[in-house]
Amino acid sequence: MSETSWLRSSTTTSTAPPAPGLLHGLAPLLREWLPRQRWFAGKGSPISGFGLVSATELLPCDTRIGTPGLLHVLLEVHQADAEPDCYQLLLGTRTMLPPALAPALIGHAVGGPLDGLTIYQALHDPRLAGHLLDRLRSPGRTESLRFTAESGAGIPSGLAPRLSTAEQSNTSVIYGDTYILKLFRRISPGPNPDLELSLALARAGSQRIAAPAAWFEAVGIYHEPATLGVLQHYLPASADGWALALRAVDDGNDFTPEARALGQATAEVHAALARALPTAVLRRQQIEHLAASMAERLDAAATAVPALRPYRTQLRTAFHDLAVLGGRGRSVAAQRVHGDLHLGQALRTPAQGWVLIDFEGEPARPLPERRRPAPPVQDVAGMLRSFDYAARHRDPVAPGAAAWAERHRAAFCVGYADASGTDPRSDPVLIRAYETDKAVYEVLYEARNRPAWLPIPMSAVQRLAAGPDPLAPPRRSSS
């Protein structure tokens, strides 16, 4: 027998339970390997157990001629004091006998031998990454995996794959500078907003996004399909806004025309989202609830980061003012938004100008919350924070940093107003609440991930705690 089918005795389908044998073999390998992966969100807490959600053999390993197998796994990871998270793995399987793992793949081994096979990260193997593209080109089901191509996508075969080297929370493969496949790592039931929003925008004719060409989902496992990966058009020769802004700061160049164009692009995306997807009007109760959730996030962040505590009382006034706004009968328009907009999420392209990517929202928030309509000022606040980050990335208290940030923040708002008719600064209570909420999130993010960067959001915390921005342009009455 030349074909080694791992799952011959244990194939998982939507109707059959996963075989414990497979999990038993994989568990010790994964316990070591998972915490070392950048996308693994549960670092710092030991893994207490695994649950196999599904295992699908997309390609059997042929031990006779030495061709690799491709195994798709959804795995529940249990850790103390937390709900289990579900992760998506794409595992390559190759025989231990010659021809063994190619030198280029050795660094990407997960472990083995397991049933005589070495297990490795499949997307590093061009043959397996190519097989996945082939699977996306031909719609249909393989057990609990459903592959869909956008009608008329016409995805060609044989595009050379390369793994993206970008710092990211998921894993992406670029195919011949034509497509980029993002494989989501942490999986939740329901449509991933990155697919949901970019598909809605593409179908509405927006040029401000990378249009999806194909995607795949897990079906029959949860109460609704879970998005697993999206193949989008690749934007060649693009540069991300963060890199461009840093260069402008370092070279002393004026970046305000780009900031203004980015404000216009953001407003265009918001307008298209409001047309394409459900909107809502937030009234007293919802606004008070919003303010209360922001205050809760502040409390949680202050518990985790002592540096925040001296500013807590003053920062709370931003959320109190928001609640008062609701109490006075003001309503706030809400719609689907990007949810985690910053300069790194904007690509400057030669053909389309600014394009926004990664509509997933803040990965730490639960999916239903990320899919809820929100005031579009949430994205504006994210981008305003990003200009402040760019100005202070070398030295948070550099002379001139505050002025650079203010000029570019203002240019972004002017651009937003050009395209939408409304300057976000005309709603100072709303924008201060959202900017405060974002700065608090960033304090926690930096404390956990990049402690050396903590002074950047802390400088914003000090500014926001001091009260409403004295440099703000004429305001509309908030009552």
Ligand SMILES: Nc1ncnc2c1ncn2[C@@H]1O[C@H](COP(=O)(O)OP(=O)(O)O)[C@@H](O)[C@H]1O
């Ligand atoms: N359509 C695209 N064209 C070109 N580059 C892209 C495209 N989509 C993403 N990228 C690049 O990949 C990086 C990571 O993408 P992103 O969607 O932010 O991933 P993640 O959600 O995993 O962080 C981006 O910063 C960008 O450099």
Ligand SMILES: O=P(O)(O)O[C@H]1O[C@H](CO)[C@@H](O[C@H]2O[C@H](CO)[C@@H](O)[C@H](O)[C@H]2O)[C@H](O)[C@H]1O
């Ligand atoms: O990369 P993600 O989209 O997952 O976002 C997370 O990481 C970002 C950093 O990479 C972080 O953004 C913060 O740092 C940026 C500079 O590196 C800055 O431009 C952003 O304004 C600032 O918020 C983001 O908050 C976090 O969710």
